[in-house]
Amino acid sequence: MSVIASAINKFTNFSSWFDELIFQARIVDSRFPVKGFIVYLENGMFILEMIRRRLEELLVETGHKTMMFPLVTTDELFAKEAEHIKGFLSEVFVIEKAGNKPLEKKLIIRPTSETIMYPMFKLWIRSHADLPFKVHQTVNVYRYETKATRPLYRAREFPWNEAHTAHATAADAEEQVREAIEIYSKVLKELGISYLLLKRPDFDKFAGAKYSIAFDAWNPDGRVNQVATVHNLGRNFSKVFEIEFEQKDGSRALVYQLCYGFGLSRVLAAVIAQHGDDRGCVFPPSIAPVQVVIVPIPFKGYEELITSYCKKIHERLKRIYRCVLDDREDVTPGEKFYHWEMLGVPVRVEIGPKEVSSSKVTLFRRDTLERTEADLNDVEMRVEELMTKIFTSLKERSARIMEQMVVDAYSPDEVKKALSERKIARIEWCGKEDCALKLKEHAGGEIRGSRFDIVEVPQRNCIVCGEKAQEVVYVAKAY
């Protein structure tokens, strides 16, 4: 069964649309016999790798050293930072045996790597000359999720990039928050993904952080998809891991730290969910596993002419693009169209007798489903133009949907109604956790935080308790 045949709408029936599509489009296979663990297939891996390389390039350019730390930490290290262990204890996998024998010390598999990296930071950081110190790694992390898992969104194993930095002053650490946000924004924008940049409420910050900033991408079902986070750790970890340095005046001080993570599988999910349509995936050209597909439209008497024409174009285009000539003989052009549309190929080149006899090509763009004609001579240039247009239009469409998705709500009932209509509610709030809990109970959504990129000044009262509002915040269900 193909996604197209069933014509499931991604907004009204997101789960079926997504689950069916990621399997059809060879992104992942969820049938692995251990719950919460999935297999990434070749198209999923291709896109993950493209995103990873771009992100790592930006991290290295800004002075982050690429390293790889072990999968495991010890019990004692894991327990050092009190808030941190409280936040993660219930969801860590534990190794107590190797072969059939008990280990001397049990090992904790990383849910994130603070307690693995920071004992090394203590060894490495000596003086102010070592600061700022920035490292990053791309690895899989492991969390025993008890909520329902969904491939790419919430799994017990997921690929991410995590960066960790140390600084001499609180001001330097604040500056680094900006740099981290800039790097992540750049990658997301280059993928055409729209998101809300939010400062999480205090009760929802990272376990052990001073405060947390998050990138919440919109999702067709109205939930938000947290694709990346930036945490200012202050000196909470340096205190317990004793990460000190010698200042210029010879005195010793604790470093200020940040950690930030970029959820590679969640970004992949956002690319699929934000840009896809009822025919399947629509990939931004820069990361599409196949960027151009050439489909011959056979016509009696023209077979050889069409074939050699197609081959010539393939020769030219494959020098520049990931380009496939689909010359299968037992498949109709229509079936080929469906297949490559479902796979998200940005540009299709159609070649029939008309194109051959007039030295033209027909170009089909995946995002708008429009056809245009181009001269054979200009094919590279015209494809390139189309790629640029496709990217711009995907990005703008996503931004427009994000904008339309946010609605103001002035009571818990209005929040409830907004969420039921797959919207994100913007409300004014007093800042008390109690009101957030009440709102969640009534409307089902979480207070995700206030905008970090722009200032929104509250004008009214908290929509729950009626007291003077302290913040403008966004409410949504979340993955």
Add this chain to the structure above:
Amino acid sequence: MSVIASAINKFTNFSSWFDELIFQARIVDSRFPVKGFIVYLENGMFILEMIRRRLEELLVETGHKTMMFPLVTTDELFAKEAEHIKGFLSEVFVIEKAGNKPLEKKLIIRPTSETIMYPMFKLWIRSHADLPFKVHQTVNVYRYETKATRPLYRAREFPWNEAHTAHATAADAEEQVREAIEIYSKVLKELGISYLLLKRPDFDKFAGAKYSIAFDAWNPDGRVNQVATVHNLGRNFSKVFEIEFEQKDGSRALVYQLCYGFGLSRVLAAVIAQHGDDRGCVFPPSIAPVQVVIVPIPFKGYEELITSYCKKIHERLKRIYRCVLDDREDVTPGEKFYHWEMLGVPVRVEIGPKEVSSSKVTLFRRDTLERTEADLNDVEMRVEELMTKIFTSLKERSARIMEQMVVDAYSPDEVKKALSERKIARIEWCGKEDCALKLKEHAGGEIRGSRFDIVEVPQRNCIVCGEKAQEVVYVAKAY
């Protein structure tokens, strides 16, 4: 303390040389608080990534799909193939808990991924049209080594690439053994690494394989370093995992399988061990984290001239190479020389008043430690020539050492003597495991197998029991 200061010889005191160097050169840090787990630092990661990309490129070109499978398998899957579980049971890490609660089913962390991949193969492979089926992944694997661990050579966590293929016929599988060997040989040869390609004796094959081929790289201490293996699994696994396909005539048959693994950290170890010298690392230009370093030789009155001359050259060379201008002012040229030599930078450009006034540069090559002069105008071309020469000479030197390292031995005593002199012994052998055990007891080395790339016909008797020899085999200690 620098490696250079202590001038440890890599042949006579390999362990100290290696351990000191990989720390100094920022390859790894072995001080992680869990035994057998190490931290890969930026230079180690850079080279691993270069090797990984080249290997994956060749695998994808030859039709291997890039995938990523879970870290864990279940008890039942792990136990399916009897020989396999026997071979690995004692060294797998086991997860029985998450948070503080016992898991319903315990999980086994991959020591290798047959039992993780093959249940999926059963779902994916349907007909002869699906064959050959080839996948690969680059991941870390985990083995609870009880032998002494050594960074990069033997650890409880190590990065590798593993490929797994399925075929319709035994002949196709044999053909795939050739392809796998070709791919691995290419990568190793491009790194200038020399090795023996050996068919392992039956008692030393991979647990569950029909036979195993291995790449044993030479090591300065006379041991061998198994960097890659290719295993023909026959139908041992397809039988128990029920991986069947429909043949052209409609009947059903089991697939023939291969698995092959490329030990990324062991290849990195081989690069360091084979090419390094008493001054430190010597990296082949293609993978060197820094390919060219420019060192100004300050001279009174010439400071500004020298600086601007260096900057101009830097501008030109950094367009082509990973090129660093070391313009630190508080470090002498001599210290800079030592530093960059230790890090293995292939080419150094030295610029003093003489070079500036004559429009020349002095080029220093890391492998032979020779200096030559070049015209400023030709600097790119001359550096490129030097890079080619350096690679060729590293490769030839490594091949020469490998050749000299192998000596014929005609008795167990001669084997013992050869091994004590850091040699690899070539002997004739009857093929019985008993003789192999006796030899190991007497001489301390293992029979690593017979050449797979050339035919060596035995002429004499087994050096242990005196019966007619069946094979010419190589004996060495191994990591």
